[in-house]
Amino acid sequence: MAPAVRSWIHSVRPLGNFGAQTPSGTEDASLPPFIEAIADASGTKDGPLAKALALLFEASPVLYNALVPGVAAHIQTAPPVLSYSALIDVSLSVISSWSDEPKAQFISGHPRIGEVKGLSKLSEQEQAAKATPPEILARLAHLNALYERKYPGLVYITFVNGRSRAAIKEELEDKLELEHSVSVDEPLVESIVSVEAGSEEWKRELERAVGDVGKIAKSRLRSLGVEDSEAE
Incomplete structure (x- = not known):
């Protein structure tokens, strides 16, 4: 394992939250007016830009500490950003300049596929939390553990795009080259066999995950x- 990765590889939050399903979150799932977000040059955690990015990308320490100030600085020096869609593109450009460590921390801000507790409203909607049989949730918990064994320091992220967790289960099994099953062990x-963190295969998987977050x-x-x- 590459020395540069070893110091943070175990910082990924523990597996869990695959048990009984809970009600939707109660946070305000609405974007601030675009003009307010784009005019916010403060880079602070409680400003409209931070609120917008946290809603679009999921709140995390690296989002508040690196992405928000990075995007705020970019907005002040780059051509005008004219829409929320363009703001997402700017954010991805900022993220692309990061090293592997903050990128991995960034994707870990998203909940694991199959988690049902502590989800934001949008994550719960995307994962169709209320329609998942318990055996699928249990299988996903095991698959997440297998994935994180194969790709140390990464969490499996995929663009669900309206698909069920059962469909995502099969996608993850295919990625891990496993037969489709509901086994929990x-x-x-x-x-x-783990892929070396920082290797080309590991980096490709990291970049795929960042792209899916976008x-x-x-x-x-x-x-x-x-x-x-x-938004314009």
């Missing part, structure tokens, strides 16, 4: 009823 986690953010605009023409 096969194969054994210890049987999975797709999720664009989809959230549509869920929130925001069109580019309305």
Whole structure:
């Protein structure tokens, strides 16, 4: 394992929250007026820009500490950003300049596929939390553990795009080259060969996940009823 990765590889939050399903979150799932977000040069955690980015990308320490100030600085020096969709593109450009560590921390801000507790309203809607059989949730919990064994320091992220968790279960099984199953303990986690963190394969998976986070953010605009023409 690359030395630069070893110091943070175990910081991914523990697996859990795959048990009894809970009611939707109660946070305000509405974007601030675009003109307020784009005019916010403060880079602070409680400003309209931070609120918008946290809603689109999920709140996390790296979002508040790196993405918000990075986007705020970019807005002040780059050509005008004219829509929320363009703001997402700017955010992805800022993220692309980061090293692997903050990128991995950024994607970990999203809940794991199959988690049912502590979800934001938008994450719960995207994952169809109320329609998932318990055996699928249990299988997903095991698959997440297998994935995180194979890709140390990464959390499986995918653009759900209206698909059920059962469909995502099969997608994750295919990625791990496993037969479709509802087993909660096969194969054994210890049987999975890890990809070296920082290797080309690991980096490709990290970049795929970042790209899917961008797709999720664009989809959230549509869920929130925001069109580019309305945001400009």
